[in-house]
Amino acid sequence: MSLKKASLLILIILVIDQVSKIYIKTNFMLGEEVDVLGWFRILFVENDGMAWGAKIPGAYGKILLTSFRIVAIFFIGYWLWDSVRKKAPKILIISISLILAGAIGNIIDSVFYGVIFDSSLGQIATLFAEEPYGELLKGKVVDMLYFPLYNDTLPNWIPFWGGERFVFFEPVFNIADTAISTGFGLLLVFNKKAFPKK
Known part of the structure; x- marks a missing residue:
């Protein structure tokens, strides 16, 4: 798989991710929920960017987390470039592309959302607000897909x-x-195809 195709996959995921997040931010109040199919709902929540809502304590915890994730993106990006250069299996390149796209998507929230949106608490947020809710590197990640099966x-x-x-x-x-x-998930399921033994 070429780097051009991998980049296109990343771009498509990023566009879908950011369009969905901006739509939710500019049309829902924090905590607002829409029942789509009973077992699938749109529920607007925000978090500081760690799994399960965990936080790094301290005044600089959020900046530390965001900075670490930015550095990680460069390593994942290098891994993708190197895998394409070495003509690695297609499943590996697709997997890395998905991971990189997702990481960049959440980083955009963490880096920029605090300075381009105002608060969603009790109101619908405004894009490019005059009084944003946070600072650079201190934005909150937007989540909305909820499957209470x-x-x-x-x-x-x-x-x-x-x-x-x-x-x-x-x-x-x-x-x-x-x-x-x-x-x-692809890396786990197709481990032998992604990392064939020479």
Whole structure:
């Protein structure tokens, strides 16, 4: 697979990711939810950019996380370039492209959203707002895809958790997260094809 085709794949994912996030930011208030199919909902949430809403403590935690992710993008980009140069298997190049596209998509939120949007709390955000909600490198990542496949009270006969409310699948994510997860998933499933032994 050529670098041109890999770049096109990355660009397509980035456009879909950013268009969906900007649409959500400019049409939904934080916490607003739309039921699409019952088991699939659009739910607008924001996070500081780590999995499961985790945070790095301290005043510079967010800047440290964003800076680390920017450096990681350069390493992933080099990995992609080197793989194309060495004519690596197509599945490896596609996987790296997906991971890189997702990483860049979430980095855009972290780097720029704090200075181009105002707050979404209790209002619909404005793009290129006069009073943005944050600073450069301190933006929040926009998530909106929610798949509560099971959302009910567990039967009482189940040990430990019986009678408690249970939601599966609870995380809310975005297109960039989907691209990263798909890229890693392809590497796991097609490991032997992606990394053939010489």
